[in-house]
Amino acid sequence: MSTFRKLSAAAIVLFLILAAVLDIFLLRSAGRDSGAYRVEAKRLTDRIEETGSTDISDFPHLTGVFTGGDLYRSDEHYLIIEARGETYRVEYTVGSRKGILIAANLIMSAIFLLLLGLLYFIRKHIVVPFGRLNKVPQELARGNLAVPIPEEKSRFFGKFTWGVNLLREKIEDDRQKELSMQRDKKLLLLSLSHDIKTPLSAIKLNAKALARGLYKDEEKRRSAAESINSRADEIEQFVSEITKAASEDFMNFEVTEGEVFLSSIISRLSARYAPQLAVSGTEFRVDSYDDCLLACDPDRLAECLQNLVENAIKYGDGREIGLSFDKMDGCQLITVSNTGCSLEEKELPQIFESFHRGTNADKVQGNGLGLFICKRLMSLMGGEVYAEIKEERFCITLVIRLA
Structure with missing residues (x-):
């Protein structure tokens, strides 16, 4: 979430910087004339040379033509031309680009609002729902199947949360099967350890009888009886170990203080x-x-x-x-x-x-x-x-x- 906020702030700042650069460029461009009035003044000079007419109706950038008097005094933009041996003051207007500047700013403002709307949409429908879900996999991995999974109707995460719920159910089902197998294993080991002890007792009794020399070849039979008795003791020890292992808890837990x-x-x-x-x-x-x-x-x-x-x-x-x-x-x-x-x-x-x-x-x-x-x-x-x-x-x- 914090990373998204930083990226959003960086995107907004970058956009504002670009908008400011564009405004500066347009303002500087507005201060420079296009030079169209000079072309029209040249055409007017040619007309005066040819016909002597000072009609400026065909020249939209020219506002007046004056001769005689003080040619160099005027509050308007002007330039001086010469034709047929006379000097003329030609006044003109400089085209304004304020309309272009306003239009550009309106467009940039609209784009800025769209950017804010897009960032808000991403935050509401993607970043925030994902933030609510980002701890779920960790809890499932830890075995905490009771972790709450928030319901999301968003088309971006609706299927994801549904899939996570299916995953949790599958994990729960697998856990039940594993626990059932562990329980059966435990019961089997306990049953076997109990059942094996009965024949072991009989083996030990027979071994003791052999050790007392109840057979003709006493030396061999005593040796065999001692061997049987020794093996019986080993089996009994194994049974004790099996019983002990079956009695111990089979689930391991990790705790972080x-x-x-x-x-x-x-x-x-x-x-x-x-x-x-x-x-x-x-x-x-x-x-x-x-x-x-x-x-x-x-x-x-x-x-x-x-x-x-x-x-x-x-x-x-x-x-x-x-x-x-x-x-x-x-x-x-x-x-x-x-x-x-x-x-x-x-x-x-x-x-x-x-x-x-x-x-x-x-x-x-x-x-x-x-x-x-x-x-x-x-x-x-x-x-x-x-x-x-x-x-x-x-x-x-x-x-x-x-x-």
């Missing part, structure tokens, strides 16, 4: 959801708060709050979603709550686990990762998140360090 004012985060959240909730008839209540500087990744904190509000929209009854604030032990607390909580108290410890979905999520699409992602992000930012149920309201609180 920074600082942001609380008011900035709340303004972004309100701008995103207030119009949407107003249309659906849901009251979006934001309690009063004291502005402060938070130590966090601003984009990741905004993503956490977006996830919480999205959950409130999905699982609430649509009557009210609220934001409340508090301070405690050098931390800022932001609580997102919604009416119509149908989750049971006993489920609260599990809601932050990956792929966990509560009993109230039967008819709501999701993958059980929203709160899991919030917890991971808050942990990486040195904060915390916890949930509670108060008077049939589901409340989730983010704890953010003060800068």
